[in-house]
Amino acid sequence: MKNARIVRTALALAVCSSAVAAAPVAATARTPGRVTVADPAQYVVPFVGTRPGAPSFGLGDGAGNTFPGAAAPLGMVQWSPDTVAYQYGGYAYDDDRIRGFSLTHISGAGCGDYGNIPFLPVLDGAPADFAEFSHADESASPGSYAVTFGNGVRTELAATPRSGIARFSYPAGHTASLTVDPGQGFNDASGYVALGTDSISGYTDSGGFCGTANRYRIYFSVVFDRPFSSSGIVAAGRVDTGRRSASGSSKGIAPQPARTAAAQAARPAGGGEQQEGVRPEAVPRASGAKALVSFDTAAGPTVTARVGISFVSVEGARANLAAEQAGAGFDQVRDAARRSWNDLLGRVAVGGGTTRERRVLYTALYHAMLHPSVLSDSDGRYPGFDGQVHTVPAGHARYADFSGWDVYRSQTQLLALLAPAEAADIAASIVDQGARAGYFDRWTLAADGTGVMVGDPLPIIAAGIHAFGATGFDAAALVRQAVAGRQDDRERPGHGPYDRIGYVPAGTDGTWGSAATTLEYTSADFAVAQLAARIGDGASYDLLMHRSTGWRSLFNGASGYLQPRRSDHAWPAFTPDQQDEYVEGSAAQYTWMVPYNHRGLFDAMGGDGAVTARLDAFLADLNAGPGSEHAFMGNEPSLKAPWAYVYAGRPDRTQDVVRRALTTLFGDGPDGEVGNDDLGELSAWAVWAALGMYPQVPGRAELVLAGPLFPAVTVRRGGDGPVIELSAPGASAAARYVHGLAVDGRASTRPWVGEDFVRNGGRLDFTLGTDPAPGLGGDPADAPPSFDVGPARPVTGAVGGPAAKCLDVRSGGTADGTPVQLYGCNGTEAQRWTRASDGTLRALGKCLDVSASRSDAGAPVQLWQCNDTGAQQWWPKADGTLVSTPSGRCLDLAGGATADGTPAQLSDCAGTGARAWTVPG
The missing domain is CATH 3.30.2080.10 (GH92 mannosidase domain)
Structure with missing residues (x-):
C-alpha cells in the first residue's frame, strides 16, 4: 500500500487482506x-485523559477529555461509549454506566458537541437508559473498543474513516435488542429515523458548540447481518411496532462555558469560574426518534451491524460503507484499522x-x-461553508474540526512532519473554508464556524504546514484571503485600532482579552508573512512583518510585562x-x-x-x-x-x-x-x-x-x-x-x-x-x-529629507524629549542615525520616538531612551515614506515647511515630497 492516503488505508487493507493473526509482541529492530x-x-x-489529572481551574475539569472508542486516523467516525456522567469527550472514567455508543466525538475539547446517534444493545425488547459495566470487562486499542455489560451483553466496535462495524453478543435466554436514537447528541439535537427490514437510516441535526450557533447535519445508514424479528419506535417507554419512521428532538447535556467574546461580555461581573466539564447525572430523554429493533439469535448469539455516515446524504453514507468495508468481516476491519494506525504510529x-x-x-x-476529521465522502463530495455541496479534486480529501487556537502551536506541525500529503489537504481545506465562508473562523466544526476563542489561527496552521514542506495547496490564495480577512470583523474583532495604533485597546467592543488578542494577531501576521515570503509576495510580507511588531506597543518597560493598554496609550492598573x-x-x-x-x-x-x-x-x-x-x-x-x-x-x-x-x-x-x-x-x-x-x-x-x-x-x-x-x-x-x-x-x-x-x-x-x-x-x-523588521546588521548614515536636508537632533541634545527637526546636512553626530535590526532609528545612543506613544496627526517626534515600545518602530517604505508602524502615519514636518529647525511630527501619509526620506541601507 505504498503512498496510500491515511484516510484510505483501512479500506484498502480490509478489502485486500484476509483475516490475520494477532500482531506479534512489539520489538525494536535496528536497520543500519x-x-x-x-x-x-x-x-x-x-x-488516558478520561479522568481528571489536575484541578479543574474552571477549564474542563482538569481532564484530557478524550474518548476511548474506535476511530481511524483523521476519521469521520469515532464510535465510542458515552457514560451517564457527562465529561467533555463523552466518557468519564469513574462512572460505571454506559448510556450508549455514539458515532461522532471530538477528542479533548473544553466544550461539548457531537455525541450523535447513540446505539445501545438491550435485552428482551425493553428500552433502557444505560447499562452497568466494569473496567475489568473493557478494552480499547487504536481502531477498536470492546466492553461486556453486567447484564452479559458484549459490544465490540471497529472503525474505518467513514464507517463502523459492531459485533453485539447477547446472553442465552434473552431476546437480542438494540436502540438507535438519531435525535440525541451532547447538545440540543433533532433527528429522523426510518426502519427497513434489516436496516435503519436517517439523519441528525445538532450543533451549539460552546453555546454558539454552529449547526450540522449527519446522515447515517446501518445494515444488520439478519432481518429484524420485530421493530418499532419508542414512545413513552413502549415500542410502537406499527411505526416505521419518526422524527424527534432532545435537549443537550453538555455544559456551555463562555468561550466567545459575546459570551464573555454577557457574563455577570464577578461571575466566578466557567461551567465545569462534568455532570454526574446526564441521561437525556428519548428524542421521539428512537428506534428499537430485535433479532432472532437462535442460530447464533452475535449480531453484526455495519454503519456508514456522511455529511452530504443517506446515499453518501451507504456509499461510504460500501467503499470502506466491501463485505469484510469484523476481524478484518478491526485488524485493518490497527494496521493503518501502526503505519502512522510507526513513523x-x-x-x-x-x-x-x-x-x-x-x-x-x-x-x-x-483530528482534524475527514469531511468529504468516498466520492469526494462534501458540504461547504457556503451551505452548498461541492466535490474535492480526485485523490484528495476535505477535513473539518479545527481547534484553531490550540493546535496551531504544534499539533498541525507534527501532522505535517509525519503525514505531509494529508497535511497539505488540511491546509487546502482551510483555504476552501475561507473562500466559501468569506473569512477564516477561529474554531470550526463540521462545515460551520463557531467563533470560539480568539486570534486568527487558521492562517497560522496553513503557513506552518507549508513551512514543514507540505506545499500541495494554493498558498497564494491563503495569503490573499488572510490579508483580506485582517479587515473583517468576523475574523479579527478589534482590527480597527489594531491597525491604527498597533494593538487592541483594553475594553474594545466585540473582543475577549485585548492583550491576548493582540498577541494572537501579531503571531498570525508573522506566520502569514513567512508564507508570503516563500511564494514571493513581497508586499504582503512587508506589511505583515511590520504589523507583527505590535507586541512592542504592549510592553511596559516599567513592569517588564506585556500589559493591556487603553486607547489613549495609558496603562490601566495591573x-x-x-x-x-x-x-x-x-x-x-x-x-x-x-x-x-x-x-x-x-x-x-x-x-x-x-x-x-x-x-x-x-x-x-x-x-x-x-x-x-x-x-x-x-x-x-x-x-x-x-x-x-x-x-x-x-x-x-x-x-x-x-x-x-x-x-x-x-x-x-x-x-x-x-x-x-x-x-x-x-x-x-x-x-x-x-x-x-x-x-x-x-x-x-x-x-x-x-x-x-x-x-x-x-x-x-x-x-x-x-x-x-x-x-x-x-x-x-x-x-x-x-x-x-x-x-x-x-x-x-x-x-x-x-x-x-x-x-x-x-x-x-x-x-x-x-x-x-x-x-x-x-x-x-x-x-x-x-525575526525582526530591521536589517540583519545595523546600518549607519544620514536620514535624508526634503530640500536635500537631514533629520537632526536639535542642538545635539541627548535628554529625553529633545525635539527632532529638519536641518542642513552637516555630518555631525546629531545627524548620524543607525537603522537597527529591531526596527528603530538611533542617534546619540537614543531612539527616534513618538511623544507619549501618540498616534494622531501632529504628534511630535523626539529623541528618547530606547525602550522597545511600538512608538519607536519605523517602517521605511519603497515610496520614500517613513511610517510609524503602530499608527500607520508618516514622519512629516510641521506645516510642510523645509526651513532649518522645522520640527518633525506625524501626519497622514499622502505621498507628498515633505514625507520622502532616505534611510541608511
Missing part, C-alpha cells in the same frame, strides 16, 4: 542507522525506554493524530497574575508569547540573565492554573515557555524543564493528562518533548532542541519520505542534559536545526549526561534565529 517498532499500537492506552520509531515511557509517547501520538484582558491565562503567562522574536522581547526585559531568572521563577510551578504568576502547562499559552531558555543561551534549562514536564504532567493512566487535550495539542507537545525538539516559531520549521527521551529514534516523513534519525546512547528520564551534539556527522554547538533539516531529513547524535552542561549553546551566535 534506523529503528523500527513492530505493533506500536500495543503501547497506546486510549483511556516515530523508538529504541529503548521503559514500557511506561513508550505508552506515554505512543498514546500521545495516537491522540495527536485523531498585576502579573491578572486574567482581565487575557484569555484562559494571566499576564505572566502571556508575556512570553512572542515566539518569533524572543531576542527582541528578551532585550526589552533586560537581557539573557534577567530572562533566565524570570523563566526559572515562572516555571518553578508547571501547572499553577490560569490566575497565577507561574506556568499553566495544562493550557496552550504556556506551552512554548520551557523552550524559550534556548534563546537566552541556557539550553540546559530547557532540557531540564521539558523533561520534568513530560515525566510529571503526562502518564499512562486515565489521569495521564493535566488539561484539555484540545484535539491533540497537549499530546503533540508531549510527542515533541519526547523527541527533544519543538517547532517554536509559528509559520516556520526550525526546531529548537532539548534531548530525546529515548536512546534511538527514527522519524519517517510520510510513507516513504525523508528520514530523521536521533541517536542518544544512555538517554533516560535522568540523562536529560546535552553534553555534545553532531548534526549529520559534524560537531555542533547550536541547540537548534534549520528548516532544511526538517524538509530533507538528517541525523542528530547526542551525548547526554545527568548533570547540566550550561556552556553548550551559550554563545549568542548559537541561539536560534529571532
Whole structure:
C-alpha cells in the first residue's frame, strides 16, 4: 500500500487482506542507522485523559477529555461509549454506566458537541437508559473498543474513516435488542429515523458548540447481518411496532462555558469560574426518534451491524460503507484499522525506554493524530461553508474540526512532519473554508464556524504546514484571503485600532482579552508573512512583518510585562497574575508569547540573565492554573515557555524543564493528562518533548532542541519520505542534559536545526549526561534565529529629507524629549542615525520616538531612551515614506515647511515630497 492516503488505508487493507493473526509482541529492530517498532499500537492506552489529572481551574475539569472508542486516523467516525456522567469527550472514567455508543466525538475539547446517534444493545425488547459495566470487562486499542455489560451483553466496535462495524453478543435466554436514537447528541439535537427490514437510516441535526450557533447535519445508514424479528419506535417507554419512521428532538447535556467574546461580555461581573466539564447525572430523554429493533439469535448469539455516515446524504453514507468495508468481516476491519494506525504510529520509531515511557509517547501520538476529521465522502463530495455541496479534486480529501487556537502551536506541525500529503489537504481545506465562508473562523466544526476563542489561527496552521514542506495547496490564495480577512470583523474583532495604533485597546467592543488578542494577531501576521515570503509576495510580507511588531506597543518597560493598554496609550492598573484582558491565562503567562522574536522581547526585559531568572521563577510551578504568576502547562499559552531558555543561551534549562514536564504532567493512566487535550495539542507537545525538539516559531520549521527521551529514534516523513534519525546512547528520564551534539556527522554547538533539516531529513547524535552542561549553546551566535523588521546588521548614515536636508537632533541634545527637526546636512553626530535590526532609528545612543506613544496627526517626534515600545518602530517604505508602524502615519514636518529647525511630527501619509526620506541601507 505504498503512498496510500491515511484516510484510505483501512479500506484498502480490509478489502485486500484476509483475516490475520494477532500482531506479534512489539520489538525494536535496528536497520543500519534506523529503528523500527513492530505493533506500536500495543503501547497506546486510549483511556488516558478520561479522568481528571489536575484541578479543574474552571477549564474542563482538569481532564484530557478524550474518548476511548474506535476511530481511524483523521476519521469521520469515532464510535465510542458515552457514560451517564457527562465529561467533555463523552466518557468519564469513574462512572460505571454506559448510556450508549455514539458515532461522532471530538477528542479533548473544553466544550461539548457531537455525541450523535447513540446505539445501545438491550435485552428482551425493553428500552433502557444505560447499562452497568466494569473496567475489568473493557478494552480499547487504536481502531477498536470492546466492553461486556453486567447484564452479559458484549459490544465490540471497529472503525474505518467513514464507517463502523459492531459485533453485539447477547446472553442465552434473552431476546437480542438494540436502540438507535438519531435525535440525541451532547447538545440540543433533532433527528429522523426510518426502519427497513434489516436496516435503519436517517439523519441528525445538532450543533451549539460552546453555546454558539454552529449547526450540522449527519446522515447515517446501518445494515444488520439478519432481518429484524420485530421493530418499532419508542414512545413513552413502549415500542410502537406499527411505526416505521419518526422524527424527534432532545435537549443537550453538555455544559456551555463562555468561550466567545459575546459570551464573555454577557457574563455577570464577578461571575466566578466557567461551567465545569462534568455532570454526574446526564441521561437525556428519548428524542421521539428512537428506534428499537430485535433479532432472532437462535442460530447464533452475535449480531453484526455495519454503519456508514456522511455529511452530504443517506446515499453518501451507504456509499461510504460500501467503499470502506466491501463485505469484510469484523476481524478484518478491526485488524485493518490497527494496521493503518501502526503505519502512522510507526513513523516515530523508538529504541529503548521503559514500557511506561513508550505508552506515554505512543498514546500521545495516537491522540495527536485523531483530528482534524475527514469531511468529504468516498466520492469526494462534501458540504461547504457556503451551505452548498461541492466535490474535492480526485485523490484528495476535505477535513473539518479545527481547534484553531490550540493546535496551531504544534499539533498541525507534527501532522505535517509525519503525514505531509494529508497535511497539505488540511491546509487546502482551510483555504476552501475561507473562500466559501468569506473569512477564516477561529474554531470550526463540521462545515460551520463557531467563533470560539480568539486570534486568527487558521492562517497560522496553513503557513506552518507549508513551512514543514507540505506545499500541495494554493498558498497564494491563503495569503490573499488572510490579508483580506485582517479587515473583517468576523475574523479579527478589534482590527480597527489594531491597525491604527498597533494593538487592541483594553475594553474594545466585540473582543475577549485585548492583550491576548493582540498577541494572537501579531503571531498570525508573522506566520502569514513567512508564507508570503516563500511564494514571493513581497508586499504582503512587508506589511505583515511590520504589523507583527505590535507586541512592542504592549510592553511596559516599567513592569517588564506585556500589559493591556487603553486607547489613549495609558496603562490601566495591573498585576502579573491578572486574567482581565487575557484569555484562559494571566499576564505572566502571556508575556512570553512572542515566539518569533524572543531576542527582541528578551532585550526589552533586560537581557539573557534577567530572562533566565524570570523563566526559572515562572516555571518553578508547571501547572499553577490560569490566575497565577507561574506556568499553566495544562493550557496552550504556556506551552512554548520551557523552550524559550534556548534563546537566552541556557539550553540546559530547557532540557531540564521539558523533561520534568513530560515525566510529571503526562502518564499512562486515565489521569495521564493535566488539561484539555484540545484535539491533540497537549499530546503533540508531549510527542515533541519526547523527541527533544519543538517547532517554536509559528509559520516556520526550525526546531529548537532539548534531548530525546529515548536512546534511538527514527522519524519517517510520510510513507516513504525523508528520514530523521536521533541517536542518544544512555538517554533516560535522568540523562536529560546535552553534553555534545553532531548534526549529520559534524560537531555542533547550536541547540537548534534549520528548516532544511526538517524538509530533507538528517541525523542528530547526542551525548547526554545527568548533570547540566550550561556552556553548550551559550554563545549568542548559537541561539536560534529571532525575526525582526530591521536589517540583519545595523546600518549607519544620514536620514535624508526634503530640500536635500537631514533629520537632526536639535542642538545635539541627548535628554529625553529633545525635539527632532529638519536641518542642513552637516555630518555631525546629531545627524548620524543607525537603522537597527529591531526596527528603530538611533542617534546619540537614543531612539527616534513618538511623544507619549501618540498616534494622531501632529504628534511630535523626539529623541528618547530606547525602550522597545511600538512608538519607536519605523517602517521605511519603497515610496520614500517613513511610517510609524503602530499608527500607520508618516514622519512629516510641521506645516510642510523645509526651513532649518522645522520640527518633525506625524501626519497622514499622502505621498507628498515633505514625507520622502532616505534611510541608511
